[in-house]
Amino acid sequence: MPDCDVLIVGAGMAGLACARRLAQAGVRFRLLEASDGVGGRVRTDEVDGFLLDRGFQVLLTAYPEAQAVLDYPALNLHAFLPGALVRYHGRFYHLGDPWRDRASLWPALLAPVPRWGDYWRLLRLRRDVLGKSLDEIFAAPETSVADALRSRGFSRxxxxxxxxxxxxxxxxxxxxxxxxxxxxxxxxMFALGDAAVPAEGMGAISAQLAASLPEGALHLQQRVEAVEEGAVRLAGGDRIPAKAVVVAVEGSEAARLLRLEKAVPWRSVWCLYFSSREAPVEEPLLVLSGGGRGPITNLAVMSLIAPSYAPSGQHLISASVIGYEQREPGSLISAVRAQARRWFGAAAEEWRFLRHYHIERALPALLPLEPGSAPRVAPGVYACGDWRATPSINGALESGRLAAEAVLEDLRVAAPRQ
Structure with a gap:
C-alpha cells in the first residue's frame, strides 16, 4: 500500500464524507474498510430482484449537509407522501400534512386521533421550530421527547x-x-423537505460518494486492529504510517480503537421484508401502528414509493419492529404476519417472507445531544461519525467533513471548501 498523508478507518457515511473533502483539497489518503463494501449502515442488498435496504431508512432531503454533498437528481429520488396512515381502533386514518398538501386537510380533521386542540398545538410547534436556526435548536434546554410533547399540551x-x-x-x-x-x-427536516429513497436503494448514496474518490484510495476488507499516533495496525499485523489517522467507524468500534472509557449506547431495530402481488395500501404513505398493539412500529410498501424496489408485478413490504431485541426471528416473523392479517385480512396470508435484518447498532442513543464534538482526540488522531454529532445521515456527513477540515488545518493545507 503506497505512502499517504491521511488514513481514514471506516467507509461509512462519515468516512466517505471525510474522504471526499480531503480529495477536494488534493490530500493523499487511504480509506480502509473492514467489510466488503462501502456505506456502513447505509447499504442495499438485491434479493430475487427486490432491493432491500439494510433496515428501513430514508433520506430527508432538507438535510443541509446532504444538500451540500449529494447530487439529488443523479440519485433519482422518490418521495413518500407527507403524512401517514394511522391505525386506530381497527381502522386506518389518513393524517396528511395540510401545510404541504391542502387536499389532506379535510380527512385529517375527520380523523379521531388528534383532538381539535392538537391541531393548534401542532401549528405552534411547526411555527416555533421553523422560526429557530439549527444552532438555536441544539442550544435549547434538553429534555425527553415525551416531556417536550406533554409540556406543549398534546393529548395522550x-x-x-x-x-x-x-x-x-x-x-x-x-x-x-x-x-x-x-x-x-x-x-x-420533515417540515422543510421530503422523506425519500433513491431509485437504486439507499446504498446508492454510499456508492455516489465512493465514486467521487480517487482511483486506488479505497481499500476493502482491511480490518484495523489498533490505532497509534501516526499509524494504524491491520489485523494481519502490518503497520501503516501516516501523518494523520481519522477513525470513522461506528461508536462502539471507535471506543475500542481509541480506548475510550465511556461506551456508546445504541438503539436497535428489526426490519422484515415481504413480497406480495397486491399492495396492502394504495398510496405511498408510511403506515403507523397507533397505540402499539402488536410488534410492528411502522410499515411501508417500498414499491409504491419507488417501483424499482420490486420486480414488475410484485410489491415490496417493509415492517419495522422496535423493542423486541430478544426475540428469535421465527417467532417475530409469525407475530408480524399475525398483525398484518388483522390489518389487511386474508391478503396478508399470501405475503412471501424475503429476509430480516436485526440492526443491533442502528442509531447511537445520545442524551443530552451535544453535536459539534471536537474531531481531534489525540495528536494526529481524529474521530467522526453520527455518534459525534447527531444520530442521522446528516450528522455522519457533517462530522466527516469537520474531521477532514480539522486534518487540513493541522496539516496546514490551504484549500477552500468547494
Missing amino acids: RFIDYFFRPWIGGAMLDTSLSGSSRMFEFMFR
Missing part, C-alpha cells in the same frame, strides 16, 4: 397514536425518552 391519544410510532420510529425510541433537541431537528 395523539402522543400514543401518532408521535410514538412516527417520531419514535424515526428515532428508534418508542418510549420517547430520547433528545428533545433531536426531535425538533427531525421535525424541522
Whole structure:
C-alpha cells in the first residue's frame, strides 16, 4: 500500500464524507474498510430482484449537509407522501400534512386521533421550530421527547397514536425518552423537505460518494486492529504510517480503537421484508401502528414509493419492529404476519417472507445531544461519525467533513471548501 498523508478507518457515511473533502483539497489518503463494501449502515442488498435496504431508512432531503454533498437528481429520488396512515381502533386514518398538501386537510380533521386542540398545538410547534436556526435548536434546554410533547399540551391519544410510532420510529425510541433537541431537528427536516429513497436503494448514496474518490484510495476488507499516533495496525499485523489517522467507524468500534472509557449506547431495530402481488395500501404513505398493539412500529410498501424496489408485478413490504431485541426471528416473523392479517385480512396470508435484518447498532442513543464534538482526540488522531454529532445521515456527513477540515488545518493545507 503506497505512502499517504491521511488514513481514514471506516467507509461509512462519515468516512466517505471525510474522504471526499480531503480529495477536494488534493490530500493523499487511504480509506480502509473492514467489510466488503462501502456505506456502513447505509447499504442495499438485491434479493430475487427486490432491493432491500439494510433496515428501513430514508433520506430527508432538507438535510443541509446532504444538500451540500449529494447530487439529488443523479440519485433519482422518490418521495413518500407527507403524512401517514394511522391505525386506530381497527381502522386506518389518513393524517396528511395540510401545510404541504391542502387536499389532506379535510380527512385529517375527520380523523379521531388528534383532538381539535392538537391541531393548534401542532401549528405552534411547526411555527416555533421553523422560526429557530439549527444552532438555536441544539442550544435549547434538553429534555425527553415525551416531556417536550406533554409540556406543549398534546393529548395522550395523539402522543400514543401518532408521535410514538412516527417520531419514535424515526428515532428508534418508542418510549420517547430520547433528545428533545433531536426531535425538533427531525421535525424541522420533515417540515422543510421530503422523506425519500433513491431509485437504486439507499446504498446508492454510499456508492455516489465512493465514486467521487480517487482511483486506488479505497481499500476493502482491511480490518484495523489498533490505532497509534501516526499509524494504524491491520489485523494481519502490518503497520501503516501516516501523518494523520481519522477513525470513522461506528461508536462502539471507535471506543475500542481509541480506548475510550465511556461506551456508546445504541438503539436497535428489526426490519422484515415481504413480497406480495397486491399492495396492502394504495398510496405511498408510511403506515403507523397507533397505540402499539402488536410488534410492528411502522410499515411501508417500498414499491409504491419507488417501483424499482420490486420486480414488475410484485410489491415490496417493509415492517419495522422496535423493542423486541430478544426475540428469535421465527417467532417475530409469525407475530408480524399475525398483525398484518388483522390489518389487511386474508391478503396478508399470501405475503412471501424475503429476509430480516436485526440492526443491533442502528442509531447511537445520545442524551443530552451535544453535536459539534471536537474531531481531534489525540495528536494526529481524529474521530467522526453520527455518534459525534447527531444520530442521522446528516450528522455522519457533517462530522466527516469537520474531521477532514480539522486534518487540513493541522496539516496546514490551504484549500477552500468547494
